[in-house]
Structure formats: C-alpha cells, structure tokens
Amino acid sequence: MTEDAILVEGARKRFGEKNALDGLDLRVARGTVHGLLGPNGAGKTTTVRILATLLRHDDGLVRVAGHDVRTEARRVRRRIGLLGQYAALDEELDGRQNLEMFGRLHHLGARGATARAGALLERFGLADTGRTPVKRYSGGMRRRLDLAASLVTDPDVLFLDEPTTGLDPRGRGEVWDSVRSLVGGGTTVLLTTQYLEEADRLADRISVVDRGRVVADGTPDALKTRAGADRIDVVVRDAARLDEAAAVLPFPAAGTDVDRDRRRISVPVHDRMASLAATVRALEEAGIEAEDVALRRPTLDEVFLRLTGERTAEVAA
Amino acid sequence: MSAAYAVSDCWTMTRRELAHWARQPVQVLVGLVFPVMMLLMFGYLVGGGRAVDGPYVDYLVPGMLTLTMVFGLEGTMTAVTRDLRKGVVDRFRAMPMTDGAVLVGRAAADMLQSAVGLLLLTGVGHAIGWRAHGGPGAFLGALGLLLLLRFAMLWIGIFLALVAGRPELVQAVQILVWPVGFLSNAFASPDAMPGWLGTAVEWNPMSATATAVRALLGNPGGEPGHLGAALLWPLLLLAIFFPLAVRRFARLGT
Ligand SMILES: Nc1ncnc2c1ncn2[C@@H]1O[C@H](COP(=O)(O)OP(=O)(O)OP(=O)(O)O)[C@@H](O)[C@H]1O
Ligand SMILES: [Mg+2]
Numbered sequence: 001m002t003e004d005a006i007l008v009e010g011a012r013k014r015f016g017e018k019n020a021l022d023g024l025d026l027r028v029a030r031g032t033v034h035g036l037l038g039p040n041g042a043g044k045t046t047t048v049r050i051l052a053t054l055l056r057h058d059d060g061l062v063r064v065a066g067h068d069v070r071t072e073a074r075r076v077r078r079r080i081g082l083l084g085q086y087a088a089l090d091e092e093l094d095g096r097q098n099l100e101m102f103g104r105l106h107h108l109g110a111r112g113a114t115a116r117a118g119a120l121l122e123r124f125g126l127a128d129t130g131r132t133p134v135k136r137y138s139g140g141m142r143r144r145l146d147l148a149a150s151l152v153t154d155p156d157v158l159f160l161d162e163p164t165t166g167l168d169p170r171g172r173g174e175v176w177d178s179v180r181s182l183v184g185g186g187t188t189v190l191l192t193t194q195y196l197e198e199a200d201r202l203a204d205r206i207s208v209v210d211r212g213r214v215v216a217d218g219t220p221d222a223l224k225t226r227a228g229a230d231r232i233d234v235v236v237r238d239a240a241r242l243d244e245a246a247a248v249l250p251f252p253a254a255g256t257d258v259d260r261d262r263r264r265i266s267v268p269v270h271d272r273m274a275s276l277a278a279t280v281r282a283l284e285e286a287g288i289e290a291e292d293v294a295l296r297r298p299t300l301d302e303v304f305l306r307l308t309g310e311r312t313a314e315v316a317a
Numbered sequence: 318m319s320a321a322y323a324v325s326d327c328w329t330m331t332r333r334e335l336a337h338w339a340r341q342p343v344q345v346l347v348g349l350v351f352p353v354m355m356l357l358m359f360g361y362l363v364g365g366g367r368a369v370d371g372p373y374v375d376y377l378v379p380g381m382l383t384l385t386m387v388f389g390l391e392g393t394m395t396a397v398t399r400d401l402r403k404g405v406v407d408r409f410r411a412m413p414m415t416d417g418a419v420l421v422g423r424a425a426a427d428m429l430q431s432a433v434g435l436l437l438l439t440g441v442g443h444a445i446g447w448r449a450h451g452g453p454g455a456f457l458g459a460l461g462l463l464l465l466l467r468f469a470m471l472w473i474g475i476f477l478a479l480v481a482g483r484p485e486l487v488q489a490v491q492i493l494v495w496p497v498g499f500l501s502n503a504f505a506s507p508d509a510m511p512g513w514l515g516t517a518v519e520w521n522p523m524s525a526t527a528t529a530v531r532a533l534l535g536n537p538g539g540e541p542g543h544l545g546a547a548l549l550w551p552l553l554l555l556a557i558f559f560p561l562a563v564r565r566f567a568r569l570g571t
Binding site: 049074 | 322326336337340404408410418569570571
C-alpha cells in the first residue's frame with residue numbers, strides 16, 4: 001500500500017457554537033514525522049482525538065493507516081498509539097500493572113504482555129519503580145509511562161499531543177530521542193507542539209494550524225523562507241540611541257522590530273551582503289556604537305507569529 | 318477468535334478492579350463495614366417502638382440488605398466518574414478491545430463486592446439474633462432478588478456517571494440516596510406512616526424487594542404477593558437504563 005499514513009480532507013467539528021475544526025486538511029506520508037503547530041485552542045487536540053477514534057468529526061474525510069476512522073474504527077485502533085495531552089493511565093496501579101493490562105487488551109497474551117511491559121519499563125527508565133502506584137509518580141515519570149503505554153504494540157502511526165509539555169530539558173531530550181528511534185523503525189508520527197524548537201528538530205514537515213484550519217505547511221526550512229527574507233539584527237550599546245539607530249538604517253521602517261530589553265533592532269533584508277555593508281556604514285556615519293551586527297534566517301517563532309497573527313488580523317478586518 | 322478476545326478483555330477489565338481492591342484494602346473494608354454499622358445502629362439504638370409483629374431485628378435485616386443494594390449505586394457512579402476524569406478510559410477507547418469490556422469489568426467487580434457485602438451482613442445479622450426461616454432455596458432466591466436490584470442500580474449509576482460525571486453530581490447522588498432509602502419500608506412499616514408517605518413508600522421499588530425478601534425468609538412484614546413486583550421493578554429499570562448506559566458509552570466521542 002502506498003496510501004498516506006494520515007489523510008484528512010475538509011474535516012469539520014463543532015462544539016455547540018464553536019467551530020473547533022473548520023475544514024482542516026492534512027496529509028502525512030508513511031515513516032515521516034509531521035508537526036502540528038498552533039496556538040492554544042487552534043484545534044490540535046481535537047484533530048488528534050478524531051484521528052485516534054476518540055471523537056467523531058461532523059464532516060470531511062479522515063483516514064488513518066488506510067482505514068476510515070468512522071467506519072473502520074477498530075482497524076484503525078489496531079495500528080495506532082496515542083499519547084494524549086493529559087495522562088491516560090490507571091493512577092491506582094503501578095507502571096508494570098498498567099503496561100501489562102494494556103498489552104493484554106492489545107491481545108498480546110499474558111506472557112507476551114508481561115515481556116513487553118518489562119522491555120518498555122527498561123527502555124523508559126522505569127524498571128526500578130516497583131509497586132509504586134502511578135499517582136505517586138513525578139510528572140516526568142508519568143509522561144514516560146504514558147509514552148510507553150502508547151508503544152505497547154509498535155504502532156504504525158503514533159500520535160503525540162504535546163509530548164514534552166511540563167518536562168524538564170532532560171526529559172524533553174529523552175522523549176525526542178525516543179521519537180527519533182521510532183521513526184528509524186518506520187513509524188509515522190504526528191506531533192502537536194507549542195515549542196517551535198521541537199517541531200524544528202523533529203518534524204520533516206509542519207502544518208501551522210489556526211482556528212481549526214491549516215494556514216501554512218511545508219518543511220521547516222520552506223516555512224522559514226516563506227515567512228520572509230533574512231534578517232539583520234543590530235544590538236546597540238547605548239539603549240538611549242536605539243530609536244536613532246533604527247531611523248538611520250537604510251531600510252523601510254515597516255518590517256523593523258525594536259526589542260528594547262535586548263537593545264536590538266531587527267530588519268528584513270533582501271540583498272544579504274550589500275545590506276550588511278550598508279548597515280555597518282550607516283551606523284558608523286551616525287556615530288552609533290553597535291555591540292553586534294548579525295545576518296540570520298528568521299526563526300520558526302517569527303514564522304509562527306506571523307502566520308497566525310496575519311490570519312487574526314484578516315479576520316478582524 | 319473474537320469471542321475468545323471478548324472473554325479475555327472482560328476478564329482483564331475485571332482483574333483491573335480486583336487489583337484496585339488489593340491497592341486500597343482500607344477503602345474496601347470501610348465500604349463493607351458501613352452497612353454493618355448501620356445495621357447495629359438501627360438494631361440497638363433506634364430499634365424498638367415500631368409496630369412490627371415479631372422481633373425488630375427480623376424486620377430490619379432484610380431492609381438493611383435491600384438498602385445496601387440501593388446505596389451501591391453511589392459507589393458505581395463514583396468509580397465510573399473517576400475513570401472518565403482520569404483519562405484512562407480514553408486509552409481503553411483508543412485500543413482494539415471489545416466494546417463494553419470496560420463496563421463489564423465495572424459490573425463484575427461491583428456485583429462481587431455486593432455479594433460479599435450481603436454475606437457479611439447476613440452473618441452479622443445472624444450474630445445479633447436475626448433468623449431466616451425459609452430454607453436454603455428461599456435464602457438463595459432472596460439473595461438473587463437483592464442482587465437483581467443491585468444490578469439495576471449498577472446500570473443507573475453507570476448511566477448517571479456518563480451523562481454528568483462531575484464530582485458535584487456524585488455528591489448530590491450520595492445525599493439523595495438517603496431520602497430514597499428512607500422513603501421505603503427498610504426500617505419501618507408503611508402502616509405506621511401518614512397516608513401520603515405510606516403510599517410513596519409502597520411505590521418505592523426498594524420496598525417491593527424488601528417485602529419479597531421478608532416473605533422468602535419468613536420474616537415479619539413479608540408478603541409473598543410482592544414477589545412479582547420485586548422481579549418486575551428491577552427488570553423495568555434494567556430495560557431502561559442498560560441500553561441507555563451502553564449507548565451513552567459507545568457515543569462518548571460524539
Ligand atoms: N469538548 C469540548 N467542548 C466544547 N468545546 C471544546 C471541546 N473540546 C475543544 N473545544 C474547543 O475547541 C477549540 C479547539 O480545542 P483544542 O483542544 O483542539 O485546541 P488545542 O489546539 O489542542 O489547544 P491547546 O494548545 O490549548 O491544547 C477550543 O476553542 C476549545 O475551547
Ligand atoms: Mg491541545
């Protein structure tokens with residue numbers, strides 16, 4: 001089969017008056033990591049819950065691993081793993097009991113479930129948690145167990161809804177490593193996140209979601225290019241001369257950002273080297289001392305704010 | 318194959334509940350001891366002075382057995398609400414397990430706990446002087462009627478939790494089962510109550526079970542004519558709430 005691992009066309013979901021999904025489209029090729037990026041309330045969790053057969057969409061086509069989520073829910077469930085935004089574990093039981101239970105429910109058999117639970121506990125550094133019930137786990141341990149639970153069957157398609165929210169940098173790194181090794185094994189991953197860095201590091205492609213629809217998608221690099229030109233950042237030594245410096249720069253004021261806390265001016269430029277030289281010259285002529293002048297590509301943060309912000313402005317207009 | 322999976326899934330879900338008991342023995346114990354305390358309280362402190370022909374304890378024990386079945390509703394509702402709020406039900410629903418296995422596990426565990434509770438209560442009743450006179454067959458029949466009532470309460474509890482499974486609502490039900498329990502003939506005969514109250518009590522499904530159980534056990538207040546009502550009431554409640562609860566569970570995602 002060559003069908004995409006995830007295919008969503010024009011998905012809609014209403015909650016009362018609220019259009020949580022407003023014609024969302026999504027295509028994820030097999031064996032890739034796809035990032036779903038969007039602000040709070042964009043519809044990321046709603047999308048994941050529909051894909052994982054937990055929620056029924058009102059309208060549109062939604063297929064996972066070659067099956068329709070509405071009419072072939074059970075087939076879909078055999079192929080997916082889910083790490084929801086909030087822990088989905090039995091808090092009274094310990095880690096091993098949880099994983100064994102999920103293994104049995106995936107029909108691995110008693111012995112298979114025990115073996116799988118042991119291997120996963122080992123892999124996620126939970127082997128020595130013993131009989132401690134999950135309700136006494138730390139946030140990071142809980143998240144790791146939740147991730148282990150979503151991998152009980154080596155899913156073809158794995159959904160991760162904000163997998164690293166609330167984790168410390170080390171926990172985050174561990175989750176990232178696990179995701180990378182899974183993809184090496186052929187799993188398709190759909191990842192929602194609010195950390196642009198996370199999407200940038202893990203995802204092959206990114207869809208930016210806002211108000212229930214995809215407002216942009218592509219590779220991280222393509223998105224960055226799309227968000228505009230390269231930028232020159234100037235850090236001025238004397239904060240009092242920030243505005244003066246912004247005024248002397250030979251670029252239109254429209255795209256210029258002034259960050260007072262960092263004494264930094266950031267401007268979009270087209271001709272990289274000529275602009276850099278012109279910037280340095282203009283500052284010199286005005287006698288403004290710069291601490292740093294740097295040429296760089298836009299960050300995903302800027303892409304994100306720009307794409308979601310633009311749309312907000314469009315709607316308000 | 319899928320029948321074997323169904324059995325295995327239901328058993329896994331039942332085991333989960335049993336594992337919860339092993340984790341919280343004190344909670345289980347309190348649940349079992351509470352009706353015993355009520356029985357002792359009513360038997361010794363409140364008892365007497367009630368128009369019952371025969372020893373009050375003989376009237377009281379079948380009433381307490383029935384009340385315990387009705388109060389089980391609240392335990393079921395609490396457990397289902399907790400599961401839904403903890404998100405673990407989401408994981409179950411995203412797995413290829415048999416439809417309804419989650420509910421079967423709940424039902425099996427609650428029925429087992431209720432059966433144990435009944436046996437404990439009859440044991441304590443016996444110790445404080447209550448006697449059953451009907452023979453083993455009638456005794457088993459009485460237990461059957463009681464568990465049938467509990468089974469009906471179980472599905473009402475599941476349904477309520479699914480419809481509005483919020484802790485506030487669980488609390489409301491915890492309070493409301495008391496007047497329902499007391500507006501029955503569990504503790505006192507409706508003959509001794511004012512007219513309208515007596516009528517309400519007579520029509521309480523709980524009263525039908527208590528009266529039939531008393532008849533089967535040869536205890537005062539029993540009327541064999543109530544056997545039919547003791548069967549029909551729970552069956553009627555089941556016919557309404559079982560499909561409602563099952564459908565509601567299947568539609569959790571809509
Ligand atoms: N069960 C529900 N009932 C009513 N409204 C809902 C429900 N679930 C989601 N919504 C609404 O739908 C919209 C999308 O929510 P969703 O949870 O999918 O956003 P999200 O992108 O995951 O946000 P976050 O980053 O905060 O997790 C929000 O406006 C939310 O309030
Ligand atoms: Mg979300």
